[in-house]
Amino acid sequence: MSAFPWGAFGLNLAVCAAVALAVMLVTFAVALVKGVHRIVDVAWGLGFAAVAVASFLLSAEHGHDGRRLIVTVLTVVWGLRLAGHIALRGRGHGEDPRYARLLAKAPGNPRLYALRTVYLLQGALVWLVSLPVQAAQYLPGAMPDHQRALVAIGVVAWLTGMYFEAVGDAQLARFKADPAHRGQIMDRGLWSLTRHPNYFGDFLVWWGLYLLACGDWAVAALTLVSPVVMSLLLTKGSGKRLLEAHMADRPGYAEYAARTSGFFPLPPR
Numbered sequence: 001m002s003a004f005p006w007g008a009f010g011l012n013l014a015v016c017a018a019v020a021l022a023v024m025l026v027t028f029a030v031a032l033v034k035g036v037h038r039i040v041d042v043a044w045g046l047g048f049a050a051v052a053v054a055s056f057l058l059s060a061e062h063g064h065d066g067r068r069l070i071v072t073v074l075t076v077v078w079g080l081r082l083a084g085h086i087a088l089r090g091r092g093h094g095e096d097p098r099y100a101r102l103l104a105k106a107p108g109n110p111r112l113y114a115l116r117t118v119y120l121l122q123g124a125l126v127w128l129v130s131l132p133v134q135a136a137q138y139l140p141g142a143m144p145d146h147q148r149a150l151v152a153i154g155v156v157a158w159l160t161g162m163y164f165e166a167v168g169d170a171q172l173a174r175f176k177a178d179p180a181h182r183g184q185i186m187d188r189g190l191w192s193l194t195r196h197p198n199y200f201g202d203f204l205v206w207w208g209l210y211l212l213a214c215g216d217w218a219v220a221a222l223t224l225v226s227p228v229v230m231s232l233l234l235t236k237g238s239g240k241r242l243l244e245a246h247m248a249d250r251p252g253y254a255e256y257a258a259r260t261s262g263f264f265p266l267p268p269r
Contacts, residue, residue, distance in 0.1 A: 004216050005062045009138045012058045016051045016134055017127050023047040024123035028115055037103070038096035040118055042083045047126035049079035052133050059137035067143065067151065071136045071212045074158050078205055081162075085169050098242075129206065129230050132213035132223040139215040147215045157208030164190060164265070165201025172198075185252045193265035195244070195256070199234045200263055206230040235263060 027043035052075035056068055090096075099118065106113035143151065171189040175181050190197035210227040214220040233239055240263065247253050259269045 003140075004219055005138055005140065008059070008062050009135065012055055012134055012138065013127075015058060016054050016130070019050050019054045020047050020123045020126040020130075021120075023050050023126075024119040028119045031114075032111065036095045037099040037114055037118060038090050038093070039087075040099075040122060041086045041090070041096070044122060044126065045079035045082035045086070047079070047123065048130055048133070049076045049083075051126060051130045052076055052079070055134045055137045063137045063139055064141065064143060067139060067212060067215075068137045070151065070155065071133055071209060074155070074205075074209060074212075075130070075133050078158075078162065081166060085166075089173070125229070125233075129226045131226045132206075132210040135219045135223050136209070136213040136215075139213070139219065143215065150211050150214050154208040154211030157204050157211065159208075161201040161204025161206075161208060163201070164194075164197045164204065168197030168201060183251065185250060185256045187256050187260065190265070192260065192268055194261045194263060196234075196240050196263055197265070199239045200265065202239075203231055203234055203263075 023043055023046055024040070027040055031037045031039050052072045056072040059068055099114070102117065103110045103114060168190045171191060172186050175184075175186045175188065194200050206227045210220075210223060213223045235241070244257070
């Protein structure tokens with residue numbers, strides 16, 4: 001296998017940092033016009049899609065064409081689906097309570113505080129978490145059998161994760177749309193196997209994309225931080241932990257939590 005083009009990849013890192021920043025700054029400007037910051041959640045998926053496309057264009061003379069196409073398509077499909085789902089879910093609603101609480105406690109100018117603590121932070125996380133997507137596109141040369149196996153496993157993990165995420169989101173949306181379910185806890189379909197099928201799906205998606213960057217040991221070591229950070233965000237950060245704290249007082253949630261796996265899908269207890 002030929003040497004990894006570290007110089008070209010370094011330029012890619014700089015360009016993709018600028019791309020992620022641009023997505024968040026444009027989103028910030030739109031949020032100020034609309035008067036709501038919840039649209040930054042839509043920009044999260046769009047940021048990853050933009051970084052993947054930028055890396056695809058920049059890596060044309062360096063990476064393996066098949067791997068470049070696979071990792072770009074998988075990332076763009078994931079990012080656009082997530083952005084579309086969040087946009088539809090938030091249509092017609094006001095500010096997200098999370099951002100309302102954050103801005104209510106803002107020291108100084110609330111707009112500048114939101115820019116620093118929400119938009120710039122999310123832009124940095126998009127850049128960091130997308131490191132495997134960026135690096136995989138620069139892995140050169142033909143793929144030997146062991147790399148093809150890693151790519152195949154990564155694609156299967158991505159497909160499984162997308163199933164849990166997309167189907168879980170669709171099941172929850174249908175459940176909430178039925179007035180008869182108002183005030184009830186969703187405990188059907190994938191939600192009977194895990195309290196967070198969408199977060200578990202995200203977890204698999206990003207570990208799958210990481211496997212596509214494991215064609216070089218140094219690249220694999222460098223980009224390992226990305227799925228680890230995403231896993232921590234989903235389980236300890238703004239994902240599972242905050243949602244369960246919000247749901248804790250709901251009637252029936254304690255019983256649901258007692259019989260349903262907290263993250264990895266398992267038969268109900």
